[in-house]
Amino acid sequence: MTSASEPLPTARPRRDPLLGVAIVAVALVYVRALAFTPIEARQGAAQKILYIHATSAFIALYVAFALMAIASILYLWLKDEKLDRVAESAAEVGLAFTTVVLLTGPLWGKTIWGAWWTWDARLTSTLFLWFLIVAYSLLRGAVEDRGRRARYSAVLGILAALLVPFIHLSVYLFRTLHPMPILLKPSAPSMPAEMQVTFFSAFFAFLLLFAALLRTRYRIATLRDLVAIREQEHA
Amino acid sequence: MTPDNGGFATAAYVLAALVYGAYVVSLKLRERRLRERLSRLESTARPASNRPAGA
Amino acid sequence: MGEAPGTLAASWIVARKDLAIEFRTRTAFLSALVFALLGVTIFYFAWDATAVAAADLAPGVLWVIFTFAGLLGLQRSFGSELADRAIDGLLGAPISREAIYLGKALANLVFVSGILAVTIPAVVLFYNLPFGPGIGALAGIAALAAVGLVAVGTLFSAMAVNTRMAELLLPMLSLPFFVPIVMGAAQSSARLMAGRPIAEAWPWLRILVAFDIVFVTACTLAFPYTLDE
Numbered sequence: 001m002t003s004a005s006e007p008l009p010t011a012r013p014r015r016d017p018l019l020g021v022a023i024v025a026v027a028l029v030y031v032r033a034l035a036f037t038p039i040e041a042r043q044g045a046a047q048k049i050l051y052i053h054a055t056s057a058f059i060a061l062y063v064a065f066a067l068m069a070i071a072s073i074l075y076l077w078l079k080d081e082k083l084d085r086v087a088e089s090a091a092e093v094g095l096a097f098t099t100v101v102l103l104t105g106p107l108w109g110k111t112i113w114g115a116w117w118t119w120d121a122r123l124t125s126t127l128f129l130w131f132l133i134v135a136y137s138l139l140r141g142a143v144e145d146r147g148r149r150a151r152y153s154a155v156l157g158i159l160a161a162l163l164v165p166f167i168h169l170s171v172y173l174f175r176t177l178h179p180m181p182i183l184l185k186p187s188a189p190s191m192p193a194e195m196q197v198t199f200f201s202a203f204f205a206f207l208l209l210f211a212a213l214l215r216t217r218y219r220i221a222t223l224r225d226l227v228a229i230r231e232q233e234h235a
Numbered sequence: 236m237t238p239d240n241g242g243f244a245t246a247a248y249v250l251a252a253l254v255y256g257a258y259v260v261s262l263k264l265r266e267r268r269l270r271e272r273l274s275r276l277e278s279t280a281r282p283a284s285n286r287p288a289g290a
Numbered sequence: 291m292g293e294a295p296g297t298l299a300a301s302w303i304v305a306r307k308d309l310a311i312e313f314r315t316r317t318a319f320l321s322a323l324v325f326a327l328l329g330v331t332i333f334y335f336a337w338d339a340t341a342v343a344a345a346d347l348a349p350g351v352l353w354v355i356f357t358f359a360g361l362l363g364l365q366r367s368f369g370s371e372l373a374d375r376a377i378d379g380l381l382g383a384p385i386s387r388e389a390i391y392l393g394k395a396l397a398n399l400v401f402v403s404g405i406l407a408v409t410i411p412a413v414v415l416f417y418n419l420p421f422g423p424g425i426g427a428l429a430g431i432a433a434l435a436a437v438g439l440v441a442v443g444t445l446f447s448a449m450a451v452n453t454r455m456a457e458l459l460l461p462m463l464s465l466p467f468f469v470p471i472v473m474g475a476a477q478s479s480a481r482l483m484a485g486r487p488i489a490e491a492w493p494w495l496r497i498l499v500a501f502d503i504v505f506v507t508a509c510t511l512a513f514p515y516t517l518d519e
Contacts, residue, residue, distance in 0.1 A: 019259070026255070030248060045241035052251045076515055096258045103254065104247040111240045128466055135462045142453035148518060152449045155512045156463065159442075162508055166470040166501055173493055174473065209255065216262045223269040230276040 022212040025205035029198070037198045046111035051202040053104040056097045057126060058203070059210050064094025065129060065161070067214075068136075072157030075150060081225070084150035087157055088140065089217035093210060095133045101126050121172040128167045132160040146225070297392065300385035304393020309400055318366040319404060326359040326409045330416060348417040349480040353472045355409060356402075356435065360468075361461055363401045364443040391513035395444040402436045424483035427491075431482075434498045435475040438505060442467045445509040448516045467505070474498035 033051045040047035071087035074080075105123055106116040117123065136156055143149040191199065312318060333351040334344065410428060414421065443464050450460040475498060478491035 023259070030252070034244070034248065039237065041237050043240075044238035046238075046243040046247075048244045049247040052248060056251070093258075096254060100251045100254050103250045107243045107247040107250075111238065111243050128469070131466050135466065138455075138459065138462055139449070139453075142455050142459055148452065151515050155445070155449070155515050158512065159445075159467070159505075159508060162504060163467055163470075166497070166504075167466075170470045170473045170497055173497065174477070213258065213262065216266065220262065220266050220269060223266065223273060227269055227272050227276065230273065234276065234279075 016212075016215070018208075019212040019216060022205070022208040025208050029202045029205040032201060033198050037194055038192070040195075043112055046108055049104050049108040051198055052206070053101060053108055055199070055203045055206045056104070057101045057122075059206055060094050060097035060101055060126070061129060061164075063207070063210060064090050064097055065133075065164070068094060068133075068157050069161035072154035072161075075154045076158075081146075081150065084153065085218055085221040085225070086214075087153060088221055089214050091133050091136050091157070092217055093213045095130070095137070096213070097206075097210065098126060098130045098133065102130060119171060120175060121168050124171045125164055125168045129164065132156075132163070136160065146228070297386055297389045300389035301392035301396055304385070304390055305396035305400070308394060308397035312366070312397070312401065318363065319401060322359045322362040322401075322405055323408055325362055326355050326405055327412055329355040329358065330409065330412055334416060344417040345419055345483075346480075348413050348419055349476045349483065351417070352410065352413045352479070353435070353476045356406065356432075356475075357439070357465070357468050357472060359405050359409065360402050360436075360439045360443060361464065363405065364398060364440075364447045364464070365457065365460060387514035387517060388510050391444065391448075391510055394448075395440050395509075398440040398444050399436055402440055403433070406432045406436060419483060420485075422483075422485065424479075424485065427482040427488075428479055431475050431479050431495070431498070434495070434502060435471050438471040438498065438502045439468060441502065441506045441509045445513055445516065448513065470497060470501050474501065 029051070033048050037048065037051075039045050067090040068087045071083045071090060075083040075087060105126070109118065109123075110116050136153060139156055140149055140153050143152055330351060333347070333355070337347055410432060413419065414425065419425070443460075446463040447456075447460055450456040450463065453459055474494045478494035478498070481491040481494075482488065
């Protein structure tokens with residue numbers, strides 16, 4: 001049930017500047033990273049992939065997925081439908097970010113490791129994150145009753161959060177006990193100041209993008225539930 | 236010798252822009268369709284249904 | 291009418307009921323068993339026997355087959371209940387929700403253990419595994435792996451059975467969770483069967499045990515939320 005205090009969305013679109021601002025921010029970071037940041041001598045221009053890859057990875061795992069897990073726990077405790085919509089939105093936006101991580105990672109990896117994919121702990125955990133969010137979305141799609149859908153998704157969200165550390169640990173153990181080809185360590189120990197500025201600008205811009213996408217997706221979830229209620233009233 | 240791998244960087248940046256861009260477009264389209272459906276439902280609402288949402 | 295049974299006793303009652311139903315027809319068990327044995331056979335012919343020794347393949351094959359045969363067994367777990375809403379009868383009984391979960395999980399555990407009891411000797415036979423002390427350890431590892439599989443699988447089958455695409459959904463939900471189990475079981479059993487010292491297998495066994503503890507607890511606590519009240 002949407003609470004009485006929350007204004008119901010109307011059919012007329014409201015102006016939401018956040019998304020526009022976020023897109024501009026990301027575009028500016030693109031320009032800065034590609035044109036105004038020095039090229040790293042050892043790795044070449046491909047090192048710049050770091051600015052979109054590492055930031056998206058951090059946001060996917062520690063912002064989107066964490067939000068999904070926390071909203072799931074809170075939903076089971078407080079039973080507020082808004083929390084379910086937050087979890088649902090965080091999951092979908094997180095999926096977009098995780099997809100970018102999995103696409104840009106191999107492109108960067110090929111240049112530093114010579115291989116498109118290595119089963120290292122972080123990459124593998126990200127792959128599993130992707131699988132889990134897809135499973136979460138499929139589960140939501142398969143359950144029609146709103147209350148049951150919310151409960152099932154919350155349970156999966158929490159279990160998924162418990163699983164990720166196990167995946168990471170297992171793969172880490174797998175790699176340390178299996179002799180693997182020596183890999184070049186990606187980023188240099190200390191980043192020059194210009195690169196740091198680009199890195200943190202990129203992080204801020206993508207965080208803004210995440211927030212904007214989350215808000216839009218949350219609005220869609222609220223609209224969808226409202227449409228369902230109205231359709232029931234008409235029936 | 237700095238390796239010449241700018242192509243990889245370009246490809247990655249383009250791919251990321253495509254994924255995020257496509258997602259933004261998809262969100263916008265879905266929002267618009269839902270608002271259209273909502274306005275259709277509310278304009279044909281029966282006058283008797285003054286009940287609060289979900290009651 | 292005596293007092294309502296405690297959780298453990300209630301679980302046992304639920305498990306016995308499930309197993310009794312299963313035992314009457316035995317269809318699901320026999321199907322899963324035949325599937326496992328066929329899988330073991332097919333895997334043998336999928337590899338180049340001159341390039342990789344059969345004994346090296348065996349652990350991988352065993353645990354992959356274990357996963358899929360386990361899924362088959364889990365499918366039947368709530369299916370019979372759905373048929374005539376018998377679960378409503380269970381919910382009406384004076385037993386806790388957790389007991390229902392533990393009982394079903396226990397029944398699934400017996401089921402999966404039965405499959406393993408036939409599949410492991412089959413793998414030893416077909417892949418010419420050395421019949422040493424590692425085989426005993428294999429039974430222990432199988433028990434740990436089965437507990438993990440059943441804990442997660444019982445919960446997800448309770449959810450999947452209420453959806454339109456249960457047969458597809460259960461593997462999609464469960465398989466990511468089976469990965470640490472398979473890794474722990476395969477890596478530790480490979481080392482033990484190769485005669486390596488137990489210290490080498492120990493980190494993997496620890497992961498398996500930790501997984502079991504975390505997920506049996508989490509799934510027991512989560513199960514009541516999968517029931518409509």
